[in-house]
Amino acid sequence: MRKVGRLCPSEDELAPFFAALVPQGVSKRAGLTIHEGRLGAHPVAALYSGVCKVNAAIAAQTLIDACGVDALVVSGVAGGLDAAARPFDLVIARETAYHDVAEDILTEYHPWMESIWFQSDAALLARAEAAAGTTGARVHCHVERAVLTILC
Numbered sequence: 001m002r003k004v005g006r007l008c009p010s011e012d013e014l015a016p017f018f019a020a021l022v023p024q025g026v027s028k029r030a031g032l033t034i035h036e037g038r039l040g041a042h043p044v045a046a047l048y049s050g051v052c053k054v055n056a057a058i059a060a061q062t063l064i065d066a067c068g069v070d071a072l073v074v075s076g077v078a079g080g081l082d083a084a085a086r087p088f089d090l091v092i093a094r095e096t097a098y099h100d101v102a103e104d105i106l107t108e109y110h111p112w113m114e115s116i117w118f119q120s121d122a123a124l125l126a127r128a129e130a131a132a133g134t135t136g137a138r139v140h141c142h143v144e145r146a147v148l149t150i151l152c
Contacts, residue, residue: 005069
């Protein structure tokens with residue numbers, strides 16, 4: 001993995017990340033402020049996108065194009081349907097899908113997907129699960145299906 005991108009819907013949700021970031025520069029692209037630096041030995045680029053899946057898509061593509069990220073971590077606060085999930089729990093998605101798009105739109109039209117589910121990268125998923133195991137009892141981790149709940 002070369003570079004990890006991090007995006008959050010709001011500035012407040014991204015702010016705690018900066019305490020661990022060794023900054024290497026700030027730039028603007030597509031109306032977004034990109035913070036680049038290192039997190040330990042890993043190069044990272046981070047920004048806040050604003051809410052809505054269109055804003056998240058623009059931000060993700062900006063991180064890919066402008067910074068060359070090859071993995072994205074989306075974090076922030078979201079509602080959950082799993083009663084077992086509590087505030088501050090970590091949810092790692094093994095696969096994701098849109099919650100507001102009819103299945104046939106994705107499978108019978110462009111992009112002609114075989115399934116509505118986007119699979120997580122197996123190596124990245126394994127690394128995330130291993131990292132989650134190092135948090136001890138402070139954080140409860142859920143590895144499961146997730147739907148994108150970026151609200152407009």
